[in-house]
Amino acid sequence: MTNFNNNNTAIVITDPQNEFLKPVGKGFGLTKDILDKYQTIENLVTLVREATKKGYKVFISAHFFYPHDHNWQFGGAGEQMMLSEGMFARKSQFEPIEAGSGADFIDELKPFLDDIIITSPHKIFGPESNDLYLQLRKNGINKVIMAGMNANLCVESHTRALVENGFELFVANDAIGAPGQAAYDAATTNLGYVTSGVKPTADLISEL
Incomplete structure (x- = not known):
């Protein structure tokens, strides 16, 4: 049985x-086949709902690109794909997120957003460019349960970075998605070595 408590443990979700x-x-x-197979959205929402009921803080590390980000002079293949396809795009830093756009949060999570801490956006895959570390530490968090998208990129990058910065990590393996089974399997294998546990959502909730 894992020693979770709502004083030092939080849920972190990438790119919901x-x-x-x-x-x-x-x-x-x-990602749709993996989302269907593992019921990712249902498990993600259940994790947020039940954790919130039990007094656990939830953090979202979201992905946003603004017009000025398209002026970057170099980047990796995934980064270039997102920029060229206009993914996670917002028209302005100052205007609200366009409802229903790719950058918008899924409707199922919107009832919970007022109780969630949303960090500044991460720009590529990991939290090195946003304030997630600061927000977690200021809230007394040293143990994290990860969920979100995509398992092989942002989830894994956030997990590795948090582990290297002294946090204890767990992953809800049916509350994450990935672009295909091979990517999902590779990520969950890696996460099994990096973290203190990769478990189904229901098991993690029972331990909260």
């Missing part, structure tokens, strides 16, 4: 946005 989770998103075609 339409881009990879809903048909409107440009990445949905890559």
Whole structure:
């Protein structure tokens, strides 16, 4: 039995946005089979709902690109793909997120957003460019349960970075998605070595 408590443990979700989770998103075609197989959205929402009921803090590390980000002079293949396809795009830093866009949060999570801490956006895959570390430490968190998208990129990058920065990590393996089974399997294998546990959502909730 894991020693979770709501004083030092939190849920962190990467990219719970339409881009990879809903048909409107440009990445949905890559992930839809895995989302269906593992019931990713249902488990993600259940994790948030039950953790919130039990007094656990939830953090979202979202992905946003603004017009000025398209002026970057170099980047990796995944980064270039997202920029060229207009993924996670927002028209302005100052205007609200366009409702129903790929950058928008999935509707199922919107009832909980007022109680969730949303960090500044991460820009590529990991949390090195946002304030997730600061927000977690200021809230007394040293143990994290990860969920979200995509398992082989942002989830894994966030997990590795948090572990290297002294946090203890767990992953809800049916509350994550990926662009295909091979990517999912590779990520969960790696996460099994990096973290203190990769478990189904129901098991993690029972331990909260």
